[in-house]
Amino acid sequence: MQCIVNRRDQFSAVGRYWFPELSEIENLEKFGAYSKFPGHGHNYVLFISMIGELDEYGMVLNLSDVKHVIKEEVTSQLDFSYLNDVWTEFQQTLPTTENIARVIWERLSPHLPLVRVQLFEHPQLWADYQGEGKQANLTIRTHFSAAHRLAPNLSVDKYGRCTQTHGHNYHLEVTVEGEIDSRTGMIVDVAALNRVVEDYVVKIFDHSCINEDVPYFADIVPTTENISRYIHGLLESPIDELGVKLSNVKLFESHQLWADYSGQGMEGYLSISTHFSSAHRLAHPDLSLAKNTEIYGKCARVNGHGHNYQLEVTIKGDIDSSKGMVIDLGAVNQIITDYVIEPFDHTFLNKDVAFFNKVVPTAENIALYISNTLRSPIQELGATLYKVKLVESPNNACEIYGADSESTSVNAAVSQPVLAIV
Numbered sequence: 001m002q003c004i005v006n007r008r009d010q011f012s013a014v015g016r017y018w019f020p021e022l023s024e025i026e027n028l029e030k031f032g033a034y035s036k037f038p039g040h041g042h043n044y045v046l047f048i049s050m051i052g053e054l055d056e057y058g059m060v061l062n063l064s065d066v067k068h069v070i071k072e073e074v075t076s077q078l079d080f081s082y083l084n085d086v087w088t089e090f091q092q093t094l095p096t097t098e099n100i101a102r103v104i105w106e107r108l109s110p111h112l113p114l115v116r117v118q119l120f121e122h123p124q125l126w127a128d129y130q131g132e133g134k135q136a137n138l139t140i141r142t143h144f145s146a147a148h149r150l151a152p153n154l155s156v157d158k159y160g161r162c163t164q165t166h167g168h169n170y171h172l173e174v175t176v177e178g179e180i181d182s183r184t185g186m187i188v189d190v191a192a193l194n195r196v197v198e199d200y201v202v203k204i205f206d207h208s209c210i211n212e213d214v215p216y217f218a219d220i221v222p223t224t225e226n227i228s229r230y231i232h233g234l235l236e237s238p239i240d241e242l243g244v245k246l247s248n249v250k251l252f253e254s255h256q257l258w259a260d261y262s263g264q265g266m267e268g269y270l271s272i273s274t275h276f277s278s279a280h281r282l283a284h285p286d287l288s289l290a291k292n293t294e295i296y297g298k299c300a301r302v303n304g305h306g307h308n309y310q311l312e313v314t315i316k317g318d319i320d321s322s323k324g325m326v327i328d329l330g331a332v333n334q335i336i337t338d339y340v341i342e343p344f345d346h347t348f349l350n351k352d353v354a355f356f357n358k359v360v361p362t363a364e365n366i367a368l369y370i371s372n373t374l375r376s377p378i379q380e381l382g383a384t385l386y387k388v389k390l391v392e393s394p395n396n397a398c399e400i401y402g403a404d405s406e407s408t409s410v411n412a413a414v415s416q417p418v419l420a421i422v
């Protein structure tokens with residue numbers, strides 16, 4: 001059984017976009033304010049994603065080892081550094097966010113089973129690197145405020161107040177993929193990308209009533225799925241002209257609900273975020289306290305501790321042409337409540353959820369249990385469970401992909417959660 005675990009870390013560093021062979025004016029023309037002496041800085045936030053089988057203790061890797069490696073190889077070297085000088089890689093290729101992500105991958109890959117390095121320059125701009133030569137992804141985040149109503153074709157009886165005109169602060173994430181230039185370190189001119197998204201999307205949607213003001217939605221229901229698909233269509237060719245490929249459009253209607261569209265016909269993804277608050281203890285009842293402490297550290301303390309678990313469930317399906325949805329949202333929310341939130345919320349997982357009497361409730365095992373529990377009921381609603389992500393704390397999260405191996409690089413064979421049997 002394979003699982004992805006994510007570890008967060010951060011560093012603060014200064015960098016400058018500057019070619020010594022160019023004059024000050026030429027540098028300013030090429031890189032704008034990024035060329036200014038002596039440089040500018042960011043609080044970089046780093047997410048390292050690693051894949052592996054769950055071991056007999058219900059973990060992919062020992063996270064305290066992972067923490068140590070990331071600190072040793074990356075953050076202790078980059079924190080409070082001048083990026084252009086700190087690693088020789090940045091003398092040849094500028095320390096852009098995508099290039100820093102690539103070099104971090106190269107530094108960590110001998111030590112960790114990486115699947116992704118994600119580096120945030122700030123909350124509106126980040127890079128993803130997955131070990132594919134010079135290929136990298138860059139994402140920008142923006143927002144617009146708009147009114148809409150779920151109409152036509154949707155009944156008041158079933159969709160209630162959503163059929164009345166109301167509004168949202170939509171958050172939009174646009175991801176592009178391209179090759180890192182070996183000298184500038186960039187896959188695209190970020191200012192030009194921001195302008196395209198502003199001109200082709202934000203100007204049209206911001207402070208509009210989507211049903212009335214965007215002609216496409218005169219007869220098409222403006223669900224999050226349909227809006228994300230339409231935005232993809234608006235952006236595809238202007239982004240091509242920037243020399244990169246539009247990879248994904250992610251549109252948040254709220255922090256609890258968002259859609260992804262990546263240009264695959266009517267195929268869309270809908271994600272629901274919710275949470276439960278539970279206590280747990282990482283210790284197998286058949287092992288001694290000393291042995292449990294050796295494996296799980298402080299998490300083995302005898303009276304347990306707790307988390308606000310954030311659960312994200314991503315569903316894949318075809319966007320229904322009349323309702324504009326990949327799944328019946330009310331029905332899927334009810335399934336998540338009945339199968340997960342109600343049994344888990346405000347419990348001590350080891351004692352109150354029978355399954356975890358003998359299975360150690362690591363985040364990995366909890367995510368796997370949720371994934372196995374939700375798969376069939378979601379299938380019965382005519383869609384596919386694509387991913388379950390469980391965020392245990394700001395620094396730790398894990399992801400289980402559903403039994404849908406053709407759409408993900410993750411080997412998605414799913415078996416039973418792991419019993420810590422010695």
Ligand SMILES: [Zn+2]
Nearest residue numbers: 148162166168
């Ligand atoms: Zn709405």
Ligand SMILES: [Zn+2]
Nearest residue numbers: 280299305307
């Ligand atoms: Zn814990």
